[in-house]
Amino acid sequence: xxxxxxxxxxxxxxxxxxxxxxxxxxxxxxxxxxxxxxxxxxxxxxxxxxxxxxxxxxxxxxxxxxxxxxxxxxxxxxxxxxxxxxxxxxxxxxxxxxxxxxxxxxxxxxxxxxxxxxxxxxxxxxxxxxxxxxxxxxxxxxxxxxxxxxxxxxxxxxxxxxxxxxxxxxxxxxxxxxxxxxxxxxxxxxxxxxxxxxxxxxxxxxxxxxxxxxxxxxxxxxxxxxxxxxxxxxxxxxxxxxxxxxxxxxxxxxxxxxxxxxxxxxxxxxxxxxxxxxxxxxxxxxxxxxxxxxxxxxxxxxxxxxxxxxxxxxxxxxxxxxxxxxxxxxxxxxxxxxxxxxxxxxxxxxxxxxxxxxxxxxxxxxxxxxxxxxxxxxxxxxxxxxxxxxxxxxxxxxxxxxxxxxxxxxxxxxxxxxxxxxxxxxxxxxxxxxxxxxxxxxxxxxxxxxxxxxxxxxxxxxxxxxxxxxxxxxxxxxxxxxxxxxxxxxxxxxxxxxxxxxxxxxxxxxxxxxxxxxxxxxxxxxxxxxxxxxxxxxxxxxxxxxxxxxxxxxxxxxxxxxxxxxxxxxxxxxxxxxxxxxxxxxxxxxxxxxxxxxxx
Numbered sequence: 001x002x003x004x005x006x007x008x009x010x011x012x013x014x015x016x017x018x019x020x021x022x023x024x025x026x027x028x029x030x031x032x033x034x035x036x037x038x039x040x041x042x043x044x045x046x047x048x049x050x051x052x053x054x055x056x057x058x059x060x061x062x063x064x065x066x067x068x069x070x071x072x073x074x075x076x077x078x079x080x081x082x083x084x085x086x087x088x089x090x091x092x093x094x095x096x097x098x099x100x101x102x103x104x105x106x107x108x109x110x111x112x113x114x115x116x117x118x119x120x121x122x123x124x125x126x127x128x129x130x131x132x133x134x135x136x137x138x139x140x141x142x143x144x145x146x147x148x149x150x151x152x153x154x155x156x157x158x159x160x161x162x163x164x165x166x167x168x169x170x171x172x173x174x175x176x177x178x179x180x181x182x183x184x185x186x187x188x189x190x191x192x193x194x195x196x197x198x199x200x201x202x203x204x205x206x207x208x209x210x211x212x213x214x215x216x217x218x219x220x221x222x223x224x225x226x227x228x229x230x231x232x233x234x235x236x237x238x239x240x241x242x243x244x245x246x247x248x249x250x251x252x253x254x255x256x257x258x259x260x261x262x263x264x265x266x267x268x269x270x271x272x273x274x275x276x277x278x279x280x281x282x283x284x285x286x287x288x289x290x291x292x293x294x295x296x297x298x299x300x301x302x303x304x305x306x307x308x309x310x311x312x313x314x315x316x317x318x319x320x321x322x323x324x325x326x327x328x329x330x331x332x333x334x335x336x337x338x339x340x341x342x343x344x345x346x347x348x349x350x351x352x353x354x355x356x357x358x359x360x361x362x363x364x365x366x367x368x369x370x371x372x373x374x375x376x377x378x379x380x381x382x383x384x385x386x387x388x389x390x391x392x393x394x395x396x397x398x399x400x401x402x403x404x405x406x407x408x409x410x411x412x413x414x415x416x417x418x419x420x421x422x423x424x425x426x427x428x429x430x431x432x433x434x435x436x437x438x439x440x441x442x443x444x445x446x447x448x449x450x451x452x453x454x455x456x457x458x459x460x461x462x463x464x465x466x467x468x469x470x471x472x473x474x475x476x477x478x479x480x481x482x483x484x485x486x487x488x489x490x491x492x493x494x495x496x497x498x499x500x501x502x503x504x505x506x507x508x509x510x511x512x513x514x515x516x517x518x519x520x521x522x523x524x525x526x527x528x529x530x531x532x533x534x535x536x537x538x539x540x541x542x543x544x545x546x547x548x549x550x551x552x553x554x555x556x557x558x559x560x561x562x563x564x565x566x567x568x569x570x571x572x573x574x575x576x577x578x579x580x581x582x583x584x585x586x587x588x589x590x591x592x593x594x595x596x597x598x599x600x
Contacts, residue, residue, distance in 0.1 A: 037283020
C-alpha cells in the first residue's frame with residue numbers, strides 16, 4: 001500500500017487505539033505504541049517512515065521533540081521543585097550526572113561504542129518521564145513521599161536530560177574540527193539557546209500578562225512563536241533550538257502573573273497526538289535484526305543501568321536527606337524510560353546519519369531496548385518490591401472534591417479537622433484562591449487533564465465527590481475517575497434543578513451516580529442553605545447520646561453528610577446508603593438555620 005494519506009490516517013487510528021487500550025488496562029501507553037510500531041514496521045512492512053515522509057521525516061521529528069520539550073518545561077516551576085525537597089533536586093542534577101558518567105563507559109566497553117556515542121547514549125537514558133511513571137505509581141501506590149519524589153523527578157528530568165543530550169551532541173559534531181572551534185561552538189550553542197529562550201519567554205510572558213493577544217489566538221500564537229524561536233536559534237547556532245524551547249517554557253512557567261494553564265491544556269492535547277504518532281513512526285523504523293545484533297553487551301549495559309547506575313545515583317543523591325534505606329531501595333528500583341528518550345535518540349540519530357557518523361545504528365535500538373526492558377521489568381515487579389519493603393500506602397480513604405464553592409470549602413475544612421485527607425479541584429481561580437487562604441489542599445485546573453495526572457498524587461484519594469456547578473464537565477469527571485478508581489468511587493450531587501429541561505437530560509447510568517447526601521440535594525440548594533446561615537458541624541455519638549437522640553435534637557434542621565467510624569473510615573450518606581452511627585462514631589452534618597424546610 002503506497003497511498004500516503006491512507007498510511008498517515010492509519011498511524012493516527014493505530015495511535016488512538018493504543019492510547020485507548022493503555023487507558024483500559026491501566027498500562028503506560030508507551031508499551032502498546034512500541035509494539036504496534038514494531039508490528040506495522042519491521043514485522044508487517046506496512047509502514048516505512050522514510051519512504052512515507054521522505055525529506056520531511058527529520059523536520060517532523062525535530063519540531064515534534066521541540067513541542068514535547070516545551071510542554072514539559074511549562075510544568076517546571078521552581079517553587080514546586082524546592083517544595084518537594086532536596087532529594088528531587090539532587091536526583092535531577094547530581095543523580096543525572098552520576099548516571100551519565102556510569103552508563104557511558106559501560107556502553108563504550110560492552111557495546112564497543114565510541115566515547116562520543118557512548119556519552120550521548122548515557123545522556124539520553126538519564127530521563128524517566130511522567131508518561132511512564134504516573135501510570136506505574138497508580139498501580140504500585142507507594143507512600144506519599146516516594147510518590148512525590150518519583151513523580152517530580154519524571155517531570156523535571158525530561159528537559160534536564162534533553163538539555164544534557166543537546167550539549168553532548170553539539171560537542172560530538174564540534175570535535176570534528178580544531179579545539180578552538182569546539183569551545184567556540186559549544187559556548188555559542190549555550191549562549192544562544194539560553195539567550196533566545198529567556199528573551200522569547202519574557203516577551204511572550206509580557207504579551208500574555210498584558211492581554212495583547214486575543215484569547216482565541218493565544219494557543220496558536222504561543223505555538224508558532226515557540227517554533228519560530230526554535231528554528232531561529234538553530235539558524236544562528238547549530239542545535240541550540242532544543243535548549244531555547246526548554247528555557248522558554250521554564251521562563252513562562254515561572255514568570256509572575258502569567259497564566260499558562262490554558263496553554264498547557266492545548267499543548268497536552270497536541271503532545272498526546274505527537275507522542276502517539278511519533279512513537280509508532282520511530283518504532284517502525286527499527287529493524288528487529290538491529291536489536292538482536294546488539295549482542296550480549298546490551299544485556300550487560302541493561303544490568304549496569306538498572307542495578308548499578310540507578311542505585312548509585314540515588315544513594316549519592318540521598319546523602320543528607322534523611323531517607324530510610326527502604327525508601328532508597330524503592331527509588332533505586334523504579335526508573336522506567338519514556339518517550340523523550342525515544343524521541344531525542346531518534347532525532348540525534350537522524351542528524352548523525354546525515355553526517356555519516358559511525359556507529360549511529362547502535363543508538364536507537366539500544367535506547368528502545370532500555371525503554372522496553374525497564375518499563376516491562378519494573379511494571380511487573382514494582383508492586384511486590386514495594387510490599388516487601390513495607391512502603392505500599394494503605395488503601396486510599398481520602399476525598400477529592402471537584403468544585404470549590406462555599407459548601408465544598410466548608411465541608412473540606414470540617415473533614416480536615418477530623419483528620420480526613422481532602423483536596424479541592426476547580427477550574428475557577430477565585431474559588432481556589434479562597435481555598436488556599438483557608439489552608440485547604442487544592443488543585444487549580446481540570447482534574448482530568450494530563451497535567452493533573454502528572455502533578456496530583458491520586459494515590460491518596462479513594463473517592464471523588466463531584467460538587468461543582470459545571471453541568472457539562474461533571475459527567476466527564478465522573479466517568480474519568482470511575483475508570484481510574486473503580487466502580488462506585490465517584491458520587492455526585494443531584495441534577496434536580498435542571499432535570500425537567502430537555503437540554504439538560506442525562507443518561508440513566510449517570511443519573512444513578514447523582515445521589516450524594518440525599519434526594520434532590522443539589523449544588524444550588526447547598527449554597528442556599530449556607531448563605532442563609534447554615535453551619536457544618538461534627539457530633540460524636542455515644543451510648544448516652546444515640547443517633548436517635550441526635551435526630552430528635554435537630555428536628556427538621558439536619559442534613560447528615562457523612563459518618564466516621566472509630567477506625568477513621570468515612571461513610572458518605574447517599575440516597576442508597578443510609579448509615580445509622582453507633583457509639584464512638586462521629587457524624588458530620590449540615591445544620592440548617594431557622595428550621596428551614598426543603599421545598600421540592
